Amino acid sequence: GENVEQHPSTLSVQEGDSAVIKCTYSDSASNYFPWYKQELGKRPQLIIDIRSNVGEKKDQRIAVTLNKTAKHFSLHITETQPEDSAVYFCAASNTGTASKLTFGTGTRLQVTL
Amino acid sequence: NAGVMQNPRHLVRRRGQEARLRCSPMKGHSHVYWYRQLPEEGLKFMVYLQKENIIDESGMPKERFSAEFPKEGPSILRIQQVVRGDSAAYFCASSAGTGGKNSPLHFGNGTRLTVT
Numbered sequence: 001g002e003n004v005e006q007h008p009s010t011l012s013v014q015e016g017d018s019a020v021i022k023c024t025y026s027d028s029a030s031n032y033f034p035w036y037k038q039e040l041g042k043r044p045q046l047i048i049d050i051r052s053n054v055g056e057k058k059d060q061r062i063a064v065t066l067n068k069t070a071k072h073f074s075l076h077i078t079e080t081q082p083e084d085s086a087v088y089f090c091a092a093s094n095t096g097t098a099s100k101l102t103f104g105t106g107t108r109l110q111v112t113l
Numbered sequence: 114n115a116g117v118m119q120n121p122r123h124l125v126r127r128r129g130q131e132a133r134l135r136c137s138p139m140k141g142h143s144h145v146y147w148y149r150q151l152p153e154e155g156l157k158f159m160v161y162l163q164k165e166n167i168i169d170e171s172g173m174p175k176e177r178f179s180a181e182f183p184k185e186g187p188s189i190l191r192i193q194q195v196v197r198g199d200s201a202a203y204f205c206a207s208s209a210g211t212g213g214k215n216s217p218l219h220f221g222n223g224t225r226l227t228v229t
Contacts, residue, residue: 001171006155034217043117043204043220044156089155100146100169101218103155 002027004092006104013080014112021107023090024072030092033066033073034101039086047088048075080111115140117207117221118187125227126195134190134224138207145188146218147180150202162188195228202226 003026013019025033034049050057050064050073057064061080066073077084087108091101118137126132138145143163148156158172162182173180177195182188192199204223210216 036220043222045220046217049217100158100161100172101156102158103148105155106153 002030002092002094002102004090004102004104006090006107008107009105010108010110012110012112015080015082017080019075019077019080019084019109019111021075021088021090021109022072023074023092023104024070025092025102026071027092027094028071029094032093033064034091035064035075036089036091036103037086038089038106044089077109080109082111082113085109085111117142117205117219119203119205119221119224121224122222123225123227125229127229128196129194132192132195132199132226134192134203134205134226135187136190136205136207136221137187138205139219142207142209142219144208144210144216145182146206146208147188147190148204148206148220150204150223152201156204159190192226195226197228200226200228 006023031052035047036044037047038044048059048062048064050066061078063076087106089106090104093101120135145162147159150156160173160180161169165184177193179191202223202225204220206218206220208216208218
């Protein structure tokens, strides 16, 4: 089955700096890679996703890059703000078969003033 | 759109009791997924259901756990004879399709189960 590894487990940045979170996956058949943000005690919320036919996708301060050859993908947050503080999860799935997402173990991002 | 509705938000059970967790998908969504999240960990897939059908239950423990999504009413995750290790947050998610780009998963607020 799929295995997703995520690094770092914790990340502290100063407000205005950039944050990068990296994930690797094992199943070459995976073709869908969403990122979720989870604030304390709340639901995971989809913030951006990318499919395997695209190398990069951007939405305002958030961007995701995908390297299919190396089987890794990354989340980039620019101009970080205190409200970006949360736990971020990457995930992977093969939407051609099962629809389950395999999640990484999460990155706790702390944006300090 | 009320989103994915889960209840109860918090559930306390003694060891050996049964826990029933309910999930109503977003309006128009016919695919339901259950995930379990242990403290400080990621979400682990449990089961994927469509109306009256279990599509994938590869993440469900072999014993004590069952799930259903009847023709009418919410999806139910049932845990019999709960043990302390069942304490976790259980999240339900729904999608209009198979969870791809055009039908992403939307999560509910979760049910936090505590077994005493």
